[in-house]
Amino acid sequence: CHLHTHGIIHRDLKPENILITDSGEVKVIDFGIAQLLTEKPNPDEPPKQRIIGTPIYMSPEQRDNPDTVSYPSDIYSLGIVAYELVTGKLSHGQIHLNVLPEGLQNILHKALQPNPENRYQDIVDFITDISAYLNSTSLQKEKKPGDALSELAENMQRANLSLTPLAAPEWPSLEISLIHHKGSNASNLYCDFVTLADNKYGIILAECKTKGPEGMIVTSILKGMTRVLSRLSDQPEELITTLNDMVIQDASMPTFSLSYLILNPEENQIQILSCDFNNLWIIPEKTKVPEKTSQSNSALGVDPEAEFHEEIKEWHPQDLIFLNSLISNDEIQQEIFSEEFKESSELSLQKQTENLLRKIKSSEPKLSSKHSFSLIGILRKD
Secondary structure, eight states: OHHHHTTEEOSOOSGGGEEEOTTSOEEEOOOTTOEETTOOOOTTSOOOOOOOSOGGGOOHHHHHOGGGOOHHHHHHHHHHHHHHHHHTSOOTTOOOGGGSOHHHHHHHHHHTOSSGGGSOSSHHHHHHHHHHHHTSSHHHHHOOHHHHHHHHHHHHHHHHHHTSOSSOOOOTTEEEEEEEEOOSSOOOEEEEEEEOSTTOEEEEEEEESSOHHHHHHHHHHHHHHHHHHHHHOOOHHHHHHHHHHHHHHSTTOOOEEEEEEEEEGGGTEEEEEEESOOOEEEEOTTTOOOEEOOOOBOOBTSOTTOOOOOEEEEOOTTOEEEEEOOOOOHHHHHHHHHHHHHHOTTSOHHHHHHHHHHHHHHHOTTSOTTSOEEEEEEEEOO
C-alpha cells in the first residue's frame, strides 16, 4: 500500500523479499526491479525481450511485457504469497484454491485472475477483503477438518522446540558444547541454562517419566516452575525441595528425573544435585581419569518427605564436565570416556562431545531412536 501510494510497482514480491522483524513489523526488500508507474519507455530504444521477476510469483502480463505492468501485477504476486501462507507450503506454480476455506477462495480467485482488468485494481480493496474475512466468524466455520489437527501438530512442535535451547550460552571463561538428539516421539526432555548471581551459572537437565504428548506438556510446566525457582535461590537443596513440593501438590504432575548443576569458577567448585539421575562425569586435567558423581536422591514427585543432598566437587582450569540424560551402563561409559580423551585430546570440545555420543549410542543397542536425549560438555578454560 505504501509503495503504490508513491506510484511504485515492486514487480518481485515473494517470500524471500518479505521480512518480519522481531517486533512483528513487515519489511519489503529488494527494489532492484521496482518501477515508477510514471516512468515512460524511451521511444528511441528498441524494445528488449527480458524476464523481470520470479516466474512462480509473476503475473501473466509481467511475463509478456514487464515494462507495462501496473498495480494489479503486485496484487497477483501477493495472491500467490497469501495462498502459500494459508497452505503452509510453497506452490511451485500449482494453485488449488479448493483446498482453502470458501471465503479465502473467493478473495484469492479475484486476486489471481489472468486478466488484470478482472483483478483487484487497488491494494486497499485486497487488504480490506482479507482483513474483513480474517476478523469474521466465517473463518472458523469454514476451516477444513484437518486444519485443527495441523494446528495442534504445529503447536506441539513449537512447544517441543522450546524445551531445549538451540545453542549453548556464551559464558566467560567457559566453553560449552551441546547436542540434542530428537527422537521420533514427542520429547519429554527439558534442558536449560541459567545465569545466577555472584558469577555462578546453572544447568538444568530433566526428563518426565510420562511419555508422549502428555509428558511434553507437563515438562513445559516443570520448565516454568524451575525457571522461577532458579532466580529465587542458587542453593540446589533448597530449590529441589521446593520444586518437589510443587510437583507433589499438583495432582496432574507425574514424576521427573532431574539434575541441577551449578558452576562456580571463583570458588573452584561445582555443586550437583541429581534426582533419579546419575549422569555427571568429571575428567580432571591432571589425571584424565573420568570420575562419576554418586548420588541416590529420589525422583521428583515421589516422596513429600524426601530429603535431597547435593555433592560438591573441585573444579579447576582445563577440567572437563559432561552432563547427559542417557540411561547407560556406567562401566561402558567410563571406558568410552577414557578412550576418547586418550585418542582425541586435541579435538574441539564440540567434536569430542559428538564422538562420545556416537560411541555411547553404538555401544548401547537398547538406546531407542524414538527416545530424545542430551549431552552437554563444559570446559573451564581458566
